[in-house]
Amino acid sequence: MGKTERSFKLLVASIVIFTGISMGAFHVQANGQAPSYNYSYWGDSISAPDAYKPTTLVNGEDLGIGPFIEPSDIHVTEDQMIYVVDSGNNRVVMLNHRFQLIDTVASFDNNGKKDQLSNPQGIFVTKEKQIFIADTGNNRIVQLDQNYQLVTIIEQPSSDLLKDDFVFQPLRVVVDNAGRVYTMAEGVFDGFMEFNVNGEFNTFIGANRVQVDPIELLWKRLSTQAQRSQMVMFIPTEFTNLDINEEGFIYATNGDNSSDKIKKLNARGTDILRREGYFDPIGDIRYPIDIGPSRLIDIDVSDSEMYSVLDSKRGRIFTYNNDGHLMYVFGGIGNRRGLFHTPVAIERVSEQFLVLDKALGEITVFKATNYGHMINQAVRSYYEGDEESAYHFFKEVIEMNANLEFAYAGIGKALLRQGDYKGAMENFKKSLDQKNYSKAFLLYRKEVLKDYFPTILTTILVAVIGLFVWRFYRKLIKRRKEITIE
Numbered sequence: 001m002g003k004t005e006r007s008f009k010l011l012v013a014s015i016v017i018f019t020g021i022s023m024g025a026f027h028v029q030a031n032g033q034a035p036s037y038n039y040s041y042w043g044d045s046i047s048a049p050d051a052y053k054p055t056t057l058v059n060g061e062d063l064g065i066g067p068f069i070e071p072s073d074i075h076v077t078e079d080q081m082i083y084v085v086d087s088g089n090n091r092v093v094m095l096n097h098r099f100q101l102i103d104t105v106a107s108f109d110n111n112g113k114k115d116q117l118s119n120p121q122g123i124f125v126t127k128e129k130q131i132f133i134a135d136t137g138n139n140r141i142v143q144l145d146q147n148y149q150l151v152t153i154i155e156q157p158s159s160d161l162l163k164d165d166f167v168f169q170p171l172r173v174v175v176d177n178a179g180r181v182y183t184m185a186e187g188v189f190d191g192f193m194e195f196n197v198n199g200e201f202n203t204f205i206g207a208n209r210v211q212v213d214p215i216e217l218l219w220k221r222l223s224t225q226a227q228r229s230q231m232v233m234f235i236p237t238e239f240t241n242l243d244i245n246e247e248g249f250i251y252a253t254n255g256d257n258s259s260d261k262i263k264k265l266n267a268r269g270t271d272i273l274r275r276e277g278y279f280d281p282i283g284d285i286r287y288p289i290d291i292g293p294s295r296l297i298d299i300d301v302s303d304s305e306m307y308s309v310l311d312s313k314r315g316r317i318f319t320y321n322n323d324g325h326l327m328y329v330f331g332g333i334g335n336r337r338g339l340f341h342t343p344v345a346i347e348r349v350s351e352q353f354l355v356l357d358k359a360l361g362e363i364t365v366f367k368a369t370n371y372g373h374m375i376n377q378a379v380r381s382y383y384e385g386d387e388e389s390a391y392h393f394f395k396e397v398i399e400m401n402a403n404l405e406f407a408y409a410g411i412g413k414a415l416l417r418q419g420d421y422k423g424a425m426e427n428f429k430k431s432l433d434q435k436n437y438s439k440a441f442l443l444y445r446k447e448v449l450k451d452y453f454p455t456i457l458t459t460i461l462v463a464v465i466g467l468f469v470w471r472f473y474r475k476l477i478k479r480r481k482e483i484t485i486e
Helices: 003-019 214-222 225-229 370-383 387-400 405-418 421-430 434-485
Strands: 037-039 045-047 052-059 073-076 082-086 091-095 101-105 107-110 113-116 122-125 131-135 140-144 150-154 170-175 181-185 192-195 201-205 239-244 250-254 262-265 296-301 307-311 316-320 326-331 343-349 352-357 362-368
Touching: 037 326, 073 122, 073 343, 073 352, 082 122, 107 150, 131 170, 140 170, 170 239, 181 239, 250 296, 296 343, 307 343, 326 370, 362 370, 370 387, 370 405, 387 405, 405 421, 405 434, 421 434
Parallel strands: 122 170, 239 296
Antiparallel strands: 037 045, 052 362, 073 082, 082 091, 091 101, 107 113, 122 131, 131 140, 140 150, 170 181, 181 192, 192 201, 239 250, 250 262, 296 307, 307 316, 316 326, 343 352, 352 362
C-alpha cells in the first residue's frame, strides 16, 4: 500500500471520527459489553466472532502466597514457565503452564550477604534460564542463574552519552542471543540502553523521532533567545515497552500518537516493521474524541512474526500479522471476567493469552476460540510456506466471518504462490488489495499469452500465408487478363 493511499484512508477515517458518524468500535463503554470487531478497508468497525475467551483467573491468594500487590510484568519461556513480577511484594513468582506455583524469589546471596529486590518492574529469562530482573528500586539490573544464584549486577553506567545527573532506573529488560542486554529506563528519551555481555554500557538504539508542533516551532523562530529558553524543548518520546524475537529483532511500543507507535528494530536501531495493512498498526483507528487514540503500553511477539499490543486506555489487545494486518481484537475495561481495571502486561502461552492487571493483582487467562485458532493457523501456514494449508484455514475463517477482508487477501496470496493467478485476482478484488491484484493480473496475462501463444502464432502465420497466396492469385489473374487483351 502506497503512502498516498494510506494517508488518504487515514484522512477519511479521521473525518468519520470527528463527525461522529459511527461509534461501533467503542460501544463497549456504553453497554458494558466487549464485542469483538475489526476494521474494514474503509475504516468502518465491523463486528467479528470472538477470537479469545476468558477461562481462568490467577492470583496470589489462590496460589497460597498472599495477594499480588501492583504486579508490573510477566514473562513466559519456551518451556512455558511463567514469571510474574510482583512489584509491591518485592518478589518474582514462578508458575508452570498449569498456573501452579513453582517458587518465589525475593532475595539472593551477594558476596555472603542477603540482598533483596526493591520494587522490581521488569523481567526476562533466556533459553539458558538466566534471569534478568529490572530491580528499579535499587537502580540496577540483577542477573541470576537458574538456581537463583547471583551472576552479575548492572548498575549506574558511566558514559559521555549520559548526563551528569542521570539516575539509572531500569523498567523493562530483554536479552538477545549474543548476550547483549537492552533496557528501557526511566526518563531516557534517546532510545533503549544497550549493554554488552560484560554489563558495560555501549550505546542507545532506536530513538523515536522528534514530534514537532508547527505552531510552537513558528513561535520559537519569532521569539527572542530568552523567550525560547522558557519554551518546551522538542525531544523524542519515551518508549513504553519492548520484546525481542528469536532472531534478535526488538519490537517496541511508544507513547506518542504517530503512525509508528509500534517498531521493529534491527541491530542498528532502524525500524523495519512492515505496514502493509489497510491502516498502520496503531490500535484503534476510531475512538471518542474525549478519550483519544490508543496508548500502547506492552507488546508480545509470537511465532511467525505475529505480535500483540496492549491498549491501556481501553484495555484491548490488538494482534497483527507480519504484514501489519489486524487479525483480531479482544478485551476491554470493566468489571466482568474478560475485562480489566488496569492492564499492564500481556504474554502468550501456546494458544492462551495472559493479561496482567496491576490494580486487581490478577492474571486473566484467555483461550483461543475455533475462530481465533483458525486465523492463527492460517497466518502460521502462510508464513511457513505451506500455501495449501493456509488456503484451507483462510477458507474456514471466511466461513465464520465473511467480513474479514484480509482473509481474502491471505487466500489470494496462497493462490498466487500456487500459480492460480485468476483465483488470486478474484480474492484480491474482494479484499481491495490493488497492489497484489495488479501483480496477479500481470502474471495471469502472461500465463494466458503463454498458453495461447502457439494458437496465436499459427493464426498469424496462416493469415500471412493466406495474404501472400491471395496477392499472388490476384497478380496471376491480372497477368492473364493482360495477355488475353494483347
